[in-house]
Amino acid sequence: MENAVFIGLSQQMALKRRMDITANNLANVNTTAFKSEHPLFEEFLVKRPDQDAVSFVQDYGSYRDLREGEFTHTGRPLDLAISGEGYFSIETPEGIRYTRNGSFRLDPDGNIVTINNQALLDENNRKITVNLQFQELTVAPDGTVTTGPGQTQKIGLFDFENPQVLKQVGSGLYDAENFQPQATTDVNIMQRTLEKSNVQPILEMTAMIDIMRAYQSAQQLLDSEHELQMKTIEEMPTVQ
Template sequence: MENAVFIGLSQQMALKRRLDITANNLANVNTTAFKSEHPLFEEFLVERANQDSVSYVQDYGSYRDLREGEFTHTGRPLDLAVSGEGYFTIETPQGTRYTRNGSFRLDPEGTVVTIDNNALLDENNRKITVDLQFQDVSFAPDGTVTTAPGQTQKISLVNFENPQVLKQVGNGLYDAEDFRPQAAVEATIMQRTLEKSNVQPILEMTAMIDIMRAYQSAQQLLDSEHDLQMKTIEEMPTLQ
């Protein structure tokens, strides 16, 4: 009897984890360049002496859907999108971070920054700055920043051998931890464009309904098992 309870509880824990991830995807459906995540589960067998093994559900981890979101034209010269596998390099108080959210602006000193005032870096890990007296700023597909007097700097576009190792740290930023980036040679920059979230809300809503139904089914199993245990406890004195 206890095995059925433990199995049901392990399923509910896995479903809760899946629900949390699905809810987070839906919450970021309008977040620029957001990549949806999906959970990974595996069977966990517990072997018992002279008895059949018991199969539980184990939360193995999650993976990120790296497919590009839809590109939308904004007309703003500091809105940038990465076409291909690549990330902008950002300087934050916590260290170097990476993002595909290219919604930038100029601070009072002419530094290109994110909405959280974190500086965009060039390929030499220097902040990208623009002379404020020149209004026209253009970004070439290779990341070269050009103003009226001529070329200034080149944006650092990087990629990773396995982008799944990047850890989300909020505000569209990723932490590479101890993994070293490499130049994103096949990625290009699109100016006056932003990448939308790749979350598909209809699929996520459908998944949420399936999760709730599966959770209710597991709960019904637990309730039935509880009723059976109570009935057994009540009848045991009679049998003795």
């Protein structure tokens, strides 16, 4: 009886984890360049002497869907989208972080910054600063920023051997931790464009319904086992 209860509880714990991830995906359906996440589970066998092994479900981790979201034209010169596998590098108080959210603006000093006033960096990890006297700003597909006569800098575009190692730290930023980025040229920057989230809300809502049904089924199993245990306890004195 206890095995059935433990198996049911392990399933519910896994379903709760899956529900949390699904809810987070839905909450970010309108977040620029957000990448949906999905859980990974594996079977965990507990071997017992002279008995069959008991199969539990174990939360193994999660993976990020790296497919591009839909591109939308905004008309703003500092809205940038990356077509291909790559990330912008951003200077934060905690160190350099990476993002695909290309919604930038100019601060009073002429630095190109995020909405949280964190500086966009060039290919040498220096701040990209433009002359505020010139209103026209052009970003070439290779990331070259041109403002005024002869003033150019190149936006740093980086990639990783395995982008799944990047850790989300909020505000659309990723921490590479101890993994080294590599400069990438196999991408294009589209100016006046933003990448939408790649979350598919219909699929996420369907998944949420399936999770709820599975959770209820597991709860029914636990309730049945509890009733059986209570009935056994009540009848044991009679048997003796």
